[in-house]
Amino acid sequence: MDIIFNPPDNTENKYIQIMVEPLRQDGFRIHELDGLFSGWKHFWSIRLVHLNWFENIDDTSFFKGLRSFFRKMVVLTVIHLSGKKLVWTMHNRMTHEQKTGKMSSILTDRLLAWSDAIIIHSQLSRALILAQSPSLSQKIHYIPHPDFVDCYGPVPSSSPSDDSALRLLFVGAVKPYKNIELLIETVGDMKDVSLMIAGKAKDEAYKDSLTQLAKRFPNIHLNLAFVPDSLLPELLAKSDVVILPYDLASSLNSGTVMLAFSYQKTVICPEIGTLVDMEEARENFFGYRYEDPAGHRKVIRQAIDQAMALKKRDPKALEAMGKAMQAHVLSRQPKARVGNKLKQLYHKLVSS
Numbered sequence: 001m002d003i004i005f006n007p008p009d010n011t012e013n014k015y016i017q018i019m020v021e022p023l024r025q026d027g028f029r030i031h032e033l034d035g036l037f038s039g040w041k042h043f044w045s046i047r048l049v050h051l052n053w054f055e056n057i058d059d060t061s062f063f064k065g066l067r068s069f070f071r072k073m074v075v076l077t078v079i080h081l082s083g084k085k086l087v088w089t090m091h092n093r094m095t096h097e098q099k100t101g102k103m104s105s106i107l108t109d110r111l112l113a114w115s116d117a118i119i120i121h122s123q124l125s126r127a128l129i130l131a132q133s134p135s136l137s138q139k140i141h142y143i144p145h146p147d148f149v150d151c152y153g154p155v156p157s158s159s160p161s162d163d164s165a166l167r168l169l170f171v172g173a174v175k176p177y178k179n180i181e182l183l184i185e186t187v188g189d190m191k192d193v194s195l196m197i198a199g200k201a202k203d204e205a206y207k208d209s210l211t212q213l214a215k216r217f218p219n220i221h222l223n224l225a226f227v228p229d230s231l232l233p234e235l236l237a238k239s240d241v242v243i244l245p246y247d248l249a250s251s252l253n254s255g256t257v258m259l260a261f262s263y264q265k266t267v268i269c270p271e272i273g274t275l276v277d278m279e280e281a282r283e284n285f286f287g288y289r290y291e292d293p294a295g296h297r298k299v300i301r302q303a304i305d306q307a308m309a310l311k312k313r314d315p316k317a318l319e320a321m322g323k324a325m326q327a328h329v330l331s332r333q334p335k336a337r338v339g340n341k342l343k344q345l346y347h348k349l350v351s352s
Contacts, residue, residue: 001350003048006033012173012200012226014151015255016052022339028346036075047350049079050087055107060203069103073110080114085349088112089119093128093252112136116349119342121145121253122273128252143341144333145253145274148262149326152229155264156237164315166193166308168268169239171232172256174201174224179245179296180210186297186304188217193304195219195243198235200226236263240318241286241307244269245300248290261285261325266318268303270296281328284321 005023008030010016020030033051036043054072058064079086088111112118112129118139120126126140168187174180180197187195197214201207201224214220227235236242242260244267252273260267268286269275275287286303290296310317 001027001047001346002029002031002042002045003050003346004033004036004046005030005050006052006054008032013255014148014229015146018146018148018151018335019339019342022336022343023346026343028343033075036078043082046084048085048087048346050089051111052089053091054088055104055111057103057107065103069107072107076107076110076114085116086111086114087117087119087345087349088115089121090125090129091121091253093250115139117141117345119143119345122277124273124276125252141341141345143338143345144277145255145258146335146338147329147333148255148259149330149335151262152232152259154233156233164192164308164312166304166311167238167240168193168195168243168304169235169241169265170195170197170199170243171227171235171259172199172244174199174206174210176202176206177247177250179247181213182293182297183243183245183300184210184213184217184220186301188214188220190219190301190304193219193308194221196221196223196235196239198223198227200224232259233263236260236265239265240311241265242267242269243300243304245296246270246272248272258329261322261329264319264322264326266307266321266325268300268307278325278328278332281325284324284328 005020007016008020024030031046033049036046057068112133116139118129118136118141120140120142121144123142126142129136129140170180170183172178174197183195187193197220201210207224210224211222214222242256242265244254244256246254246269248270251270254269254272254274257267257269257274266285271287271289275285278285286307288299288303290299307318
């Protein structure tokens with residue numbers, strides 16, 4: 001079967017590979033969205049189109065955003081009118097790009113209306129969709145976010161130092177909605193806590209601003225470049241806790257949370273959809289909620305204090321929490337189960 005899975009590859013995120021590989025093994029021929037109009041024969045051979053993050057629009061300039069918006073609207077309209085099965089994965093509450101938010105909302109409305117199936121990775125997503133339109137309930141299909149166990153290599157045998165200092169790690173794309181400034185300022189004046197921020201900054205201007213801010217604090221360490229896959233396991237192994245102070249207004253699911261759990265690390269993170277689904281395991285991670293930036297800084301500091309006190313009482317406690325979370329994701333949402341659910345959905349759609 002010829003299908004489009006967009007994007008078909010992503011060198012910075014193993015999620016795409018995990019989702020696509022079982023499809024290829026099952027005989028699906030995966031094509032790029034950009035080639036949809038390469039010829040009539042190819043166009044009519046495509047039976048299903050699966051879109052990820054399609055509602056996101058480049059906000060580096062108004063004209064780039066406008067051009068992207070109209071192009072995407074044309075593509076969506078053609079897919080809809082041609083009768084191809086359309087699948088959309090809902091990854092976020094709303095786009096993280098603030099300047100193109102209105103255009104993104106229009107695209108999201110079309111995706112909700114025209115999709116034959118809406119894949120969600122957390123049950124909170126279902127509630128958000130139904131609050132907007134209860135009639136969409138039959139389109140929603142819950143497929144859990146897959147684990148990343150061994151995707152970047154095995155868990156290293158090395159572990160964080162046994163001293164009482166708490167080693168925090170932020171890893172992933174470094175963007176404003178992830179509250180990096182708040183994190184630096186909160187951890188910067190804390191004793192016996194260090195923070196490593198590792199990941200590619202949104203642009204040079206943002207990189208420079210974070211570098212200037214971090215200079216004030218000797219316990220803040222920056223590596224604002226893409227982290228190669230081969231270095232991720234060691235980077236995680238040297239930390240006690242992965243800290244991810246996401247914006248609750250837009251964030252919903254997190255592959256980085258799943259990455260941390262897959263590599264036996266617990267997290268400090270707001271209660272986004274990924275963590276809400278893990279309520280039965282909440283004693284093994286530090287979830288929290290907040291109402292505003294001031295409240296966010298207060299509760300994240302409390303979570304850090306809690307983790308630090310736990311490590312001082314028992315140097316192996318945080319390690320045990322991480323191992324428990326790896327066992328949890330392996331039992332609830334293993335890669336193989338996710339791949340099977342996606343294949344079953346596709347077959348059901350094209351046979352209907």
